[in-house]
Amino acid sequence: MNKRVPLTGNDAGAEALKDVNPDVAAVFPITPQTELMHQFASYVHDGVVDTELILVESEHSAQSACFGAASAGARTVTATSSQGLLLMAEICAITAATRLPVVMPVVNRAISAPVNIGCDHSDSMFLRDAGWIQLYCENSQEVYDTVVQAFRIGEHKDVLLPVMVCLDGFIISHTMEGVELIGPEAARQFVGEYDAAFRLLDTAKPITVGPLHLTDYYFECKRQVVEAMATARRVIVEVGKEYGRLTGREYALFEPYRLDDAEVAIIALGSTCGTAKVAADRAREKGLRAGVLKLRSFRPFPGEEIAEALRHVGAVAVLDRSISYGLPGGPLFHEVRSFANGGAVLVSYVYGLGGRDITPSDLQCVFAELAARRQSGESDGVFRYIGLRES
Secondary structure, three states: OOEEEEEOHHHHHHHHHHHHOOOEEEEOOOOOOHHHHHHHHHHHHOOOOOOEEEEOOOHHHHHHHHHHHHHOOOOEEOOEOHHHHHHHHHHHHHHHHOOOOOEEEEEEOOOOOOOOOOOOOHHHHHOOOOOOEEEEOOOHHHHHHHHHHHHHHHHOOOOOOOEEEEEEOOOOOOOOEEEEEOHHHHHHHHHOOOOOOOOOOOOOOOOOOOOOOOOOOHHHHHHHHHHHHHHHHHHHHHHHHHHHHHHOOOOOOEEEEOOOOOOEEEEEEOOHHHHHHHHHHHHHHOOOOEEEEEEOEEEOOOHHHHHHHOOOOOEEEEEEOOOOOOOOOOHHHHHHHHHOOOOOEEEEEEEOHHHOOOOHHHHHHHHHHHHHHHHHOOOOOOEEEEOOOOO
16 A cells, blocks of 8 residues: 655655665765755665665766766666756766666756855756756655656657656755655566666677767767657656556646636746646636646657647746746747747746745736736737846
């Protein structure tokens, strides 16, 4: 029988890693991720798992160790945040292009400067085109469930890509709530034994890792990653449905909330989706048919499916907890807009940088503005900030 226990998001991530029992974990501390791998390290110390724990001197070294271990055929994990992810960036790109399905919880945190340890999505968005699958979690339960699923998704023979499981720093990572665990036996049965596509140390099938590809083959290698990412859209849904049969919690590329008859809607990533659901409920109490589209998979990006889900909605706010310099709005807004097929008014809202709070009242105001735009048909000034002090 599944067990329900109180866990922080970091503990939920560590619990999922423990239940899967990976072969290798390369670890380095950074706030607010530190507790996740600290807890997992205690499982290694206590003999609960038989994972080889590699203690390194930097995040660049952590991802390098992951690259080596995964190349040798080991099921491999790490975790990081913020500047740590940026320090890994070089090896993250190499890991994806080499088709190594490393699993990495990323505890989202602002990037410097100035120094800030609060939550925003600047770190994972910085690597949105590094070739990694990116899955975002609303709460601790989703952290546990998504980390378990990440192994099946990334290791699928038609995917073979690394996976980031993104959870909001402090808001999820350090907040305790009830989490239902499936336990080690069910988790290991679900992910199965790891059968690596290739192994650097298999002398019977020698391979080259890190080859030089100039103009003759480089382009084709990059196209393979494009195809693998496209296939991941199907695999994420298939794995999410199978996990749903096991647990009663089915996962897809996104989750609609009260969207069927919505006149206005919010699209968001991460913990803010819970806040948006509360705001939608309150808006409906006042007669405004409001809905939410919680995006789970940012990479691969389900643009066509989102456009179809929002086809009947008159006005849509796209919430970004990060910003694109030189473009009005945030990266999620521009992804959504690239698939918009006319009709709906799209408005970009940037919010919460550096951990600044977002409340249901803030999002009720967003719904009210969307309703006014829907009535007027106004599409000018499609870029807004929430909670920014300015004249």
